[in-house]
Amino acid sequence: MTTIQTPNGFSLDNGGRRIVVDPITRIEGHMRVEVNVDDHNVIRNAVSTGTMWRGLEVILKGRDPRDAWAFVERICGVCTGCHALASVRAVEDALDIRIPTNAFLIRQIMEKVLAWHDHVVHFYHLHALDWVNPVNALKADPRATSALQQAVSPNHAKSSPGYFRDVQNRLKKFVESGQLGIFRNGYWDNSAYLLPPEADLMAVTHYLEALDFQKEIVKVHTILGGKNPHPNYMVGGVPCAINIDGDMAAGAPLNMERLNFIKLKLQEAFEFSQNVYVPDVIAIGSYYKNWLYGGGLSASNLMDYGDCPTVQGDPSTNRFPGGVILGGNWEEIHPIDPRDPEQVQEFVTHSWYEYGAGREDIGLHPWDGMTDPHYALGANAKGTRTNILAVDEAAKYSWVKAPRWRGNACEVGPLARYILAYSKGVPYVKAQVDDALGRFNALAGTSLTPREALPTTIGRTLARALEAHYCAQQMLDDYDALIANIAAGDLATANVSKWDPATWPKEAKGVGIVAAPRGGLGHWIKIRDGRIENYQCVVPSTWNGGPRDAKGNIGAFEASLLGTPMSNPEQPVEILRTLHSFDPCMACATHVMAPDGDELARVTIR
Ligand code: NFE
Ligand code: MG
Numbered sequence: 001m002t003t004i005q006t007p008n009g010f011s012l013d014n015g016g017r018r019i020v021v022d023p024i025t026r027i028e029g030h031m032r033v034e035v036n037v038d039d040h041n042v043i044r045n046a047v048s049t050g051t052m053w054r055g056l057e058v059i060l061k062g063r064d065p066r067d068a069w070a071f072v073e074r075i076c077g078v079c080t081g082c083h084a085l086a087s088v089r090a091v092e093d094a095l096d097i098r099i100p101t102n103a104f105l106i107r108q109i110m111e112k113v114l115a116w117h118d119h120v121v122h123f124y125h126l127h128a129l130d131w132v133n134p135v136n137a138l139k140a141d142p143r144a145t146s147a148l149q150q151a152v153s154p155n156h157a158k159s160s161p162g163y164f165r166d167v168q169n170r171l172k173k174f175v176e177s178g179q180l181g182i183f184r185n186g187y188w189d190n191s192a193y194l195l196p197p198e199a200d201l202m203a204v205t206h207y208l209e210a211l212d213f214q215k216e217i218v219k220v221h222t223i224l225g226g227k228n229p230h231p232n233y234m235v236g237g238v239p240c241a242i243n244i245d246g247d248m249a250a251g252a253p254l255n256m257e258r259l260n261f262i263k264l265k266l267q268e269a270f271e272f273s274q275n276v277y278v279p280d281v282i283a284i285g286s287y288y289k290n291w292l293y294g295g296g297l298s299a300s301n302l303m304d305y306g307d308c309p310t311v312q313g314d315p316s317t318n319r320f321p322g323g324v325i326l327g328g329n330w331e332e333i334h335p336i337d338p339r340d341p342e343q344v345q346e347f348v349t350h351s352w353y354e355y356g357a358g359r360e361d362i363g364l365h366p367w368d369g370m371t372d373p374h375y376a377l378g379a380n381a382k383g384t385r386t387n388i389l390a391v392d393e394a395a396k397y398s399w400v401k402a403p404r405w406r407g408n409a410c411e412v413g414p415l416a417r418y419i420l421a422y423s424k425g426v427p428y429v430k431a432q433v434d435d436a437l438g439r440f441n442a443l444a445g446t447s448l449t450p451r452e453a454l455p456t457t458i459g460r461t462l463a464r465a466l467e468a469h470y471c472a473q474q475m476l477d478d479y480d481a482l483i484a485n486i487a488a489g490d491l492a493t494a495n496v497s498k499w500d501p502a503t504w505p506k507e508a509k510g511v512g513i514v515a516a517p518r519g520g521l522g523h524w525i526k527i528r529d530g531r532i533e534n535y536q537c538v539v540p541s542t543w544n545g546g547p548r549d550a551k552g553n554i555g556a557f558e559a560s561l562l563g564t565p566m567s568n569p570e571q572p573v574e575i576l577r578t579l580h581s582f583d584p585c586m587a588c589a590t591h592v593m594a595p596d597g598d599e600l601a602r603v604t605i606r
Helices: 065-075 080-095 101-130 142-152 161-176 197-217 219-225 256-287 414-424 427-444 457-487 540-545 556-561 573-580 586-590
Strands: 003-005 011-013 017-021 031-037 043-050 302-304 307-309 318-320 323-325 344-347 388-390 402-405 507-516 519-528 531-538 603-605
Touching: 011 043, 017 388, 017 573, 031 556, 031 573, 043 556, 043 586, 065 080, 065 519, 065 531, 080 101, 080 507, 080 519, 101 197, 101 219, 101 256, 101 307, 101 457, 101 507, 101 573, 142 161, 142 197, 142 256, 161 197, 197 219, 197 256, 219 256, 256 427, 256 457, 302 414, 302 519, 307 507, 318 414, 323 414, 344 531, 414 427, 414 457, 414 519, 427 457, 519 540, 540 556, 540 586, 556 573
Parallel strands: none
Antiparallel strands: 003 011, 017 031, 017 603, 031 043, 302 323, 307 318, 344 402, 507 519, 519 531
């Protein structure tokens, strides 16, 4: 047994029992976690591994910068458009291209449609079943469910006892057929599930409502970007012509009928996050009022680049202000500059890459970043290269790099954005957080402050719900601005003055930043002679899921698991709860795709 103090203030103890969960399911991509638990089944060491690699950054070298968005959009099947957006922003930054106002607003709407959709799917379809027990919902009294629904969200129309009875009957048929389908593989007999049956039935009902509506909101992408989940983008604007009086047959995708349809979907989204998603998270969270684990790095270091300006090119109008908080000091927000070579760097001391002889422990700014794979297990790893039984965290142990801000590991994501915005006093965010916490405390009979409630697993999940609703509000505001701009006679959607590479400088470099659903996303590009010389993506799940760095600082996933008690280590509900609150995307983190459909949780204990 060894006890290690990390420079960023965590105590790691690799004695006791080692538990392996591989793969972590209900996420995008392949991820493994190994933890050590003590005699009381409390997690004392955590090791997060990204287990596959594809190398998109290598594939991009030598290609046309105008094509990069279409490649990087395929990094992921979830946050697709975020990568396309970061890419066109990086190229436009390098070539000094200013896009038309319509394109600026249409991109903002597409960005937030993606965020809203991603947040809703994350909560209902990937995370809720860590808290909600669909089998227990069968025991619910539909009248009690109706009463609960009307208490937690009086404005949601679907609240009658008959409605909940119908859903319960559907669910009963599922269970009696022995085919739980989407609800298979849960630890439904685990004592960590605390909801009364009526709350379980309410949440399962909304699982189904969310499943229905998520296919509606993405229609906005199919109108503005031609298709979903990989809508079209272009350097210089959007590939979407405006002709207000045109009809579809005449080849004008954006006419008044389509704009009215978009408005309707944005309003429906707004109502869903207001009347269903946010109230559900508050109500479910209140039953888990004692589950204040999982803070980890969110109690100390947080980062976001800032995004969603109301005025193009003016970061002072960012609706997510961004910045960095260190050491839990909410009073001091450090500005962040993604161009500064001293600020954002990636380390590979514990990642399966090489920076060259004698450079093992250095950090590289993404403009100078390298992606040279070097897969080797450490001396104390167990198993084989293709069947790892235990990783060796003293050596290289992940395909994910370790990004740092001035050497500090930071948590990124909606929670980081919300703590930053709250600390900066953004009025919308402050009102939302105070209202949500007021309702939480009233239901739970607690008096938690933002500082107590937010840096936790439940706080992370709540911040994501609040952000979805803020995104819905922003989409409606951006829509109004778009209509006003079109009404003023501006129909431009693309600036093609620098489309021809002959107009480009011999060398150029740029950075594109996006507030992606899981946190701050950056793409860095270097262009030489009209081709991509270097391209690096530093992705939210890389920040959160990366391994240790040269100094031994641990990242957000590992930090969040420490100190969490497990009710039954054979059923790692608590590990799933904690990690799912970040919604890990290892496809993004390592730019990989899983080649198979392996989704069964396999827990190995030794
Ligand atoms: Ni593949 Fe992503 C987001 C990006 S990764 S989901 O959000 O960028 O963390
Ligand atoms: Mg990368």
